[in-house]
Amino acid sequence: MKFLLNILLLSLCVCVNAQTSKRIEIINADSTIANTINHPEYLRLLNNVVFKHNSTTMSCDSAYHYSELNKIEAFGDIIIQQGDSLKLTGKRLLYLSDKNSATITGKVKLIDKYMTLETDKILYNLNENIGVYPSNGKIIDNSKSIYSVRGEYHANTYNFIFTDSVKIIDKEYQVFTDNMIYNTKSETSFFFGPSTIVSEENKIFCENGWYNTNTLKSKFFNNAYIQSDSQILKGDSIFYDQNKQYGKALQNVHLIDSINNIEIFGDKAEFFIREDYFIFTKEPLAKIIQEEDTTFIGANNFLYQNLENDKKLTAFNNVEIYQHNMQAKCDSFSYDLEYSKIELFDYPSLWVDEFQITSDSMKILLDEDKDLKSMICSPNPMIISKVDSFNYNQLAGNIMNIYFNENTISKIRIEGNSQSLFVITDEKTDDKIGFNATKCSEISLYFKENKIESINYNIKPISTITPYDEIKEKDKYLEGFIWKELDQQSIKLKYLIYNK
Numbered sequence: 001m002k003f004l005l006n007i008l009l010l011s012l013c014v015c016v017n018a019q020t021s022k023r024i025e026i027i028n029a030d031s032t033i034a035n036t037i038n039h040p041e042y043l044r045l046l047n048n049v050v051f052k053h054n055s056t057t058m059s060c061d062s063a064y065h066y067s068e069l070n071k072i073e074a075f076g077d078i079i080i081q082q083g084d085s086l087k088l089t090g091k092r093l094l095y096l097s098d099k100n101s102a103t104i105t106g107k108v109k110l111i112d113k114y115m116t117l118e119t120d121k122i123l124y125n126l127n128e129n130i131g132v133y134p135s136n137g138k139i140i141d142n143s144k145s146i147y148s149v150r151g152e153y154h155a156n157t158y159n160f161i162f163t164d165s166v167k168i169i170d171k172e173y174q175v176f177t178d179n180m181i182y183n184t185k186s187e188t189s190f191f192f193g194p195s196t197i198v199s200e201e202n203k204i205f206c207e208n209g210w211y212n213t214n215t216l217k218s219k220f221f222n223n224a225y226i227q228s229d230s231q232i233l234k235g236d237s238i239f240y241d242q243n244k245q246y247g248k249a250l251q252n253v254h255l256i257d258s259i260n261n262i263e264i265f266g267d268k269a270e271f272f273i274r275e276d277y278f279i280f281t282k283e284p285l286a287k288i289i290q291e292e293d294t295t296f297i298g299a300n301n302f303l304y305q306n307l308e309n310d311k312k313l314t315a316f317n318n319v320e321i322y323q324h325n326m327q328a329k330c331d332s333f334s335y336d337l338e339y340s341k342i343e344l345f346d347y348p349s350l351w352v353d354e355f356q357i358t359s360d361s362m363k364i365l366l367d368e369d370k371d372l373k374s375m376i377c378s379p380n381p382m383i384i385s386k387v388d389s390f391n392y393n394q395l396a397g398n399i400m401n402i403y404f405n406e407n408t409i410s411k412i413r414i415e416g417n418s419q420s421l422f423v424i425t426d427e428k429t430d431d432k433i434g435f436n437a438t439k440c441s442e443i444s445l446y447f448k449e450n451k452i453e454s455i456n457y458n459i460k461p462i463s464t465i466t467p468y469d470e471i472k473e474k475d476k477y478l479e480g481f482i483w484k485e486l487d488q489q490s491i492k493l494k495y496l497i498y499n500k
Helices: 002-019 485-499
Strands: 025-028 031-035 039-053 056-066 071-082 086-096 101-112 116-125 130-133 137-141 144-148 150-154 159-164 166-169 173-177 180-183 188-191 195-199 203-206 208-212 217-227 231-241 246-257 262-272 277-280 285-289 294-298 301-307 310-323 326-336 341-345 349-352 355-358 362-366 372-377 382-388 391-396 399-405 408-425 432-448 451-458 462-467
Touching: 039 071, 056 086, 071 101, 086 116, 144 159, 203 231, 231 262, 246 277, 246 301, 262 301, 285 310, 294 485, 310 485, 326 485, 349 485, 355 372, 382 408, 391 432, 408 451
Parallel strands: none
Antiparallel strands: 025 039, 031 039, 039 056, 056 071, 071 086, 086 101, 101 116, 116 130, 116 137, 130 150, 137 144, 144 166, 150 159, 159 180, 166 173, 173 195, 180 188, 188 208, 195 203, 203 217, 208 217, 217 231, 231 246, 246 262, 262 277, 262 285, 277 301, 285 294, 294 310, 301 310, 310 326, 326 341, 326 349, 341 362, 349 355, 355 382, 362 372, 372 399, 382 391, 391 408, 399 408, 408 432, 432 451, 432 462
């Protein structure tokens, strides 16, 4: 039993020594030349030279074998084979067995089962399976080529580490960076510095992130943005699937459309590049930038589409709109950029100058400078102006057409079941005398300097005047009257900070 144990221990030692042998083993050479006078330090090996060190087999056309130094200089068609996972070829080799290092020069190729590296020189440590190339290298990986000034390859993890002037060239995209790790097994690039990905659809920039060049999925951080011909989307983090042309941006998201002068902010956005379509769903805010003013829009959700014949900004739920002389509130909003048309739905309220305008829906047309041009309110439109805390001038009807000049009301025409209710005041004392209630088919109002200059009542007007002291409280208001001054003030306070 003791004898058997000794045999097993001896066998184990032989096996370990064989795996970590320090001596280079010459397997074959057609000719061996020794010159003990001129070159006693090496043997010259010629033709079909094969030698081995540990588990690595090397072959060449000719070599100098320095037996005392336990090194080899090899020439010709160099082949280093490490198992079935890695192959190195070149024209010249210096192999130092004590360091397990191979320096290969001349048309060098490093080949594993996932890629091929081409360069002029590589320093490869066969013990750690790390190769360093100090000059220009080219990696061929399926359909793409990767270029860099210098880099190193870790064969155990299939990782390339690049530190200078890296380019990935593919028929679908190009990548430019200085600091990158590329995994040949997963075909994933990891960026650690300013990096740009350029494709036919867009340009992507980040200072940290990853990009799988096989699946074309990616995630970007640190000053990340995606730029197309007309817009830039920024975010703290951006996920993008190039195959699906779909992405998601999170935290401090900012869309800039310089052609249409629109910006949208928020903390979450999904986007579809092919349809040029964006969805903002977390505390979004939109800006429509005009030459002399900016319109701010807040809502729970924004949809923005920028196709050639379909340019539209849509907002849903709790919509608030702010300009310095105009505010609005509604449940949904649509801005057609192609036709400069805005629609407000679900009982919108609009405040222009001293007037509150309400209706079931509103259509607003803008002029070339994006200023208010005209508006149609229908059905159930009403316009109210405040006289004091207890009295209001009011107009209502079936359809209300409002016309603007430099964002100020210049004319109002009310059609169908038209009604007006005005407070009559003494021009000298400003005391309230009574109320004038009028009904007719059509009312036209003309304005000057934000004040009513004249009123035309058309087609059989019926007018009654009630003394102020005799008016009943319920008769001081037209049907559907609601004064929403608090809503207007809350919008002003909320968005005033953005307009500074």
